[in-house]
Amino acid sequence: MMTFDHFRINLLQPNEGEAFFNLIDSNRVRLEDFFAGTVSKTLTLEDAMNYCVEIEQRIKGKSYLPYMITNSTTNAFVGLVDVKNIDWNVPKAELGSFIDTTYEGQGISSKATRLVVDHIVGKYQFIKLLCSANSRNRGSMAVILKNGFELEGTIRNDYRTTKGEIVDLNYYGRVF
Structure with missing residues (x-):
């Protein structure tokens, strides 16, 4: 377990489906474009519970590592830093993150990302x-840059949003 301020960070557990659903559901509109897969697999509480079973297998297979940010006072999930597109041959991975709107702008995503980066580089x-981000996503770009990632380039027409819009993505990298 990783901790900072009054938050803790742990891998998502199979019995946390309801808390996971609540976090996604309360942020669905803002997540649908750039967390399209997660949003589409958590449309109902039952969907979210089934998705958590799938995630459990992916964690065991080390193909996906979703680190949940939890408010230690309320025990509510407030965000996520996930490790995806893992290539063990290199080894490299892509990070994604989001924070509940209630907690935006407080530096929580930046601190959590820093802890997760240190943890996964050390452990794995x-x-x-x-990291990738659309240039309109200023919050994500701030988190990325605060954590020492550097712009490697922009890939044009690289991602289709939930609404069907094709957008460019800026790719940021960090070498260890």
């Missing part, structure tokens, strides 16, 4: 981490 020996 990643030598490269990537």
Whole structure:
């Protein structure tokens, strides 16, 4: 477990489906474009519970590592830093993150991302981490830059949002 201020960070547990659903559901509108897969797999509480079973298998197989940010006072999930697109051959991975709207602008995502990066580099020996963000997503870009990632380039027409819009993504990397 990682901690800072009054928050803790742990891998998502199979019995936390309801808390996971509540976090996604209360932020659904703002997440639908850039967390399209997660949003589409958590449309109902039952969907979220089933998705958590799938995630449990992915964690065991080390193909996906979702680190939940929890308010230690309320025990509510307030955000996520996930490790995805893992390539053990290099080894490298991509990070994604979001924070509940109630907690935006408080530096929580930046601190949580820093702890997760330190943890996964130490535990899994990643030598490269990537992040991607649309240039309109100023909050994500701030978190990425605060954590020492550097712009590697912009890939044009790289991602389809939930609404069907094709957008460019800026890719940021950090080598360890």
